[in-house]
Amino acid sequence: xxxxxxxxxHIPSGWNQPDGMCPVKVNRRGRRARSRPDGTACxxxxxxxxxxxxxxxxxxxxxxxxAAHGQELYDSRCGGCxxxxxxxxxxxxxxxxxxxxxxxxxxxxxxxVKNATVVWExxxxxxxxxxxxxxxxxxxxxxxxxxxxxxxxxxxxLRQQSGK
Numbered sequence: 001x002x003x004x005x006x007x008x009x010h011i012p013s014g015w016n017q018p019d020g021m022c023p024v025k026v027n028r029r030g031r032r033a034r035s036r037p038d039g040t041a042c043x044x045x046x047x048x049x050x051x052x053x054x055x056x057x058x059x060x061x062x063x064x065x066x067a068a069h070g071q072e073l074y075d076s077r078c079g080g081c082x083x084x085x086x087x088x089x090x091x092x093x094x095x096x097x098x099x100x101x102x103x104x105x106x107x108x109x110x111x112x113v114k115n116a117t118v119v120w121e122x123x124x125x126x127x128x129x130x131x132x133x134x135x136x137x138x139x140x141x142x143x144x145x146x147x148x149x150x151x152x153x154x155x156x157x158l159r160q161q162s163g164k
Contacts, residue, residue, distance in 0.1 A: 070157030073150055077143075084161055090141065096120050097155075097162035101136065112138030125155045 074082075074093075081089035091104040101118040102109040116136045118124050127135045129145040145151045 065152040065156035067153070067156040067160045070153035070155070070160075073145075073154050074157050077145065078154070081141075081143075093158055093161065095162045097125070097159040097164050099162075110138060110140045112136050113140075120158075122155060122159075125158065126151050129154065 078090075078093075082091070082093050084094040085092055087104070087107045091107040091109070096104070097120055099120050101116045101120060101124075102114040113136055118128075118136065120128075124135070126148075129151045131144060132139050132141045145154065
């Protein structure tokens with residue numbers, strides 16, 4: 001059985017579509033189809049929307065690290081062994097950002113850290129907080145920060161306290 005093609009006159013009165021919209025109608029094969037008031041076919045807008053969202057996500061900068069949250073994390077997770085201004089179980093951290101590993105004054109570093117060529121910057125601090133042993137085998141710190149966001153916040157705080 002063939003169905004007649006429907007035109008916009010078959011749309012109930014009062015159902016007005018703004019220009020460029022695609023009302024749904026049944027085509028000759030009995031399938032739902034969309035067309036504009038001028039009769040031209042229109043496709044789904046979802047692929048275009050998805051493409052736009054992906055483009056925006058790729059172009060958007062990564063979320064900025066939060067130094068204030070980093071201070072809270074530093075105090076709660078690092079503060080047991082470290083201080084900004086005093087050597088404790090671990091070395092003092094004020095000025096650590098941009099400093100060579102094993103170079104804080106008056107701290108007894110492991111041989112591995114003393115001999116390391118690492119300079120504490122964003123990437124190296126992230127690697128250190130992710131897995132210290134992988135970055136400098138033989139070091140003595142056995143603590144990790146699992147979440148990348150938390151590491152970024154702690155690093156932002158240390159960078160701020162280093163004046164950089």
